Amino acid sequence: MANSGDGGIFDLGELRNLIDELGNVPGEEREHMLAELSGGDAGDDRPGSPADVLSFPPVELADPSRLAAAVPDVPLVRDAVRLASWAGTREVTPEGLLPPRDADRAIAELGIERGRLRLVWIVAVNTGLLRVTRAGTSPGGGLPPEPLDFWDGVVMDVLDRTEEGLTGSAVVDEHLTEMLATIYATTDGITYGALVEGMLQAHEIACQARPGEMRRLREILPGELDAALGLLRYCGLFEQEDDAVRLSPLGVWAVRQDLLREGHDAPLLSEVAEFAELSAVELVEAMLSGRAPSSAPTLWVERRAAEDAARELIKVAASGTAGQRGVIGTVLEEMGPEAEPAVREALAEPAMWRHAAVWLGVRDLDAPALTEEDGTWLAVDTLATLLYIPDVQEAMGEFEALEPGEELLRLIEDVSRSPHPDAVAVLDLLGARHPDPATAKAARKAAMKSRSR
Structure with missing residues (x-):
């Protein structure tokens, strides 16, 4: 799976599976399946932007x-x-x-x-x-x-000790990096109880812990975490006030350095503040060009009422390109039910109503049913984002689902029959750029069929 860092680019294999299954499920379930077509599972696999690259809220460092x-x-x-x-x-x-x-x-x-x-x-x-x-x-x-x-060297020495048993708790040592990143992303801090629960959940999922082990951990982890936090305060990383745990100013600085080393997006507030003042179309263009970090839309939305922000974005998407819809879809995906009135208005827009239906359906809100043809249209819209990525060859190479095979050939055939205005352009792109000769040939053939229709 790949993401340009400029918007929503989705797993095409999953799109193919969903499209195949649409005709076999009741309409009420179809919307939930199509949620994945709208970018609910977007990722980023490009060199320098691996799938586990994370985007953190901007922070303001101490002097x-x-x-x-x-x-x-x-x-x-x-x-x-x-x-x-x-x-x-x-x-x-x-x-x-x-x-x-x-x-x-x-x-x-x-x-x-x-x-x-x-x-x-x-x-x-x-x-x-x-x-x-x-x-x-x-x-x-x-x-x-x-x-x-x-100080940066000191913190690296501390974090390097987790494999030797830094905190005295195997669970805390195992998930310390995740804990630091989580607290970094919550500028107001996190309660001690929430930290315990979060660590238990992380351990249960990541380590596939059995019920017996989880019962034991629920008994001992609070004490272990308390001792670990004491050590991390000694190391200068944490502050604790009443029941709130937060990074110290030096801790914020050090964790950000570590996140940047790992290739994550961890901007300063000063680096993204300018993007919060842009219009919706200017923000989207900045994202498409790569000038704006992926965290910029979060701050942009925060500076506006959610419904107003959604309405501005949808206006751009309704008359824009697939690339713009990819960016905007990613931003809308992060918005909650408060954006519903604006998204519901988008049901009247030819280029946006399918995306809007998915957005509503995945949130269990009333939404129109989508057909298999609608699913194919969304798949084409997703593929069409490739047309707006500066280094398309690199992006294509990182799409795992663009690997040659019967699944991709079937999708190409469906694209050739789609009424999407970018269908031929997508097929031309695959025909010219796909590294597999058989796939490229199939795409060129499908493009000719599409033109003849």
Whole structure:
């Protein structure tokens, strides 16, 4: 499956299956099946934009000077500096660690918790606060002149320890990255109870945990999570006020750095604020051209009443191209029932009524029934988004469902009979660009049939 990053591009194999099944199900179920035709399962598989790339709400970072000044006050950093100074020049084990006797002395003299000493030592060594060779330790250079770069290294050291049992909880360590991303996306924080439930659900789904294991985890996870959050506060990543857990300002900065390294869309508020002031058509064009990040529409919608925002977008989509409808469909998919009046008005628009029917149906709202031919029309509209992607060859290569086979050949034949205005253009595109000779030939043949009709 692929997504240009500019709008909705959907799994064509699933489209094919749904179209095949439309004639065999009651009309009341058809709308739910067709929801997937409208982009409910959009993804992104292009190089640099893998299927698990996520888009996060824009954040506003604290002032860099304030962040830099806060780094030395992080308890973990403070202890790493103290441990490096205390260690001075002394022998180490073959693994480069303090011998047990010296470790006991460090715990007693510096007041570092025994379970945290190894993490403090690793941070001190990996960040250059302390040099370790086979001959032993020697002082490092102290805190560097760029505290935020140093802080980034500290957090990477912390997160790298999850495979060794960072928090003491196997479940928290397994899902720590997801937890950080979730809290990053909730600027107001998340309640402790919701965090426990979210982690349980993530574990049950990702690890296919059985009922017996889940019962056991429900009993022990709250205590384990409490201890883990204590460690993460010690590491400078979290703040906790009453029942709300949130990232600290340094935590927001560090998690964003990690998300960017992983290729996720994690913009600053200043980077997307300009897009919130655009008209609907300007926003859509910015998305299609790749100038606007995929998080820009979220802020654009937030600055408007939902119904008004939906109505502006639908007006563009009703008279626009399939590429514009792809972008707009992705934005509408994120909007709730408050947009219903505007979407219902779209039922009167020839180019939008099928999309509107799917949007309504998937939300269990009254909607017109769609036929198999309507499903094919939606499939063509989805394929037609390829016509508006700058690097179409790359995008096509990432469409798993465009792999050659009988399924794709049947879809090509259906496209040739579709009244969609872009049907011939889609077939021409496949005929000219599809890498499989048999598929390309079938598309060219179907295009000729379509023209003759």
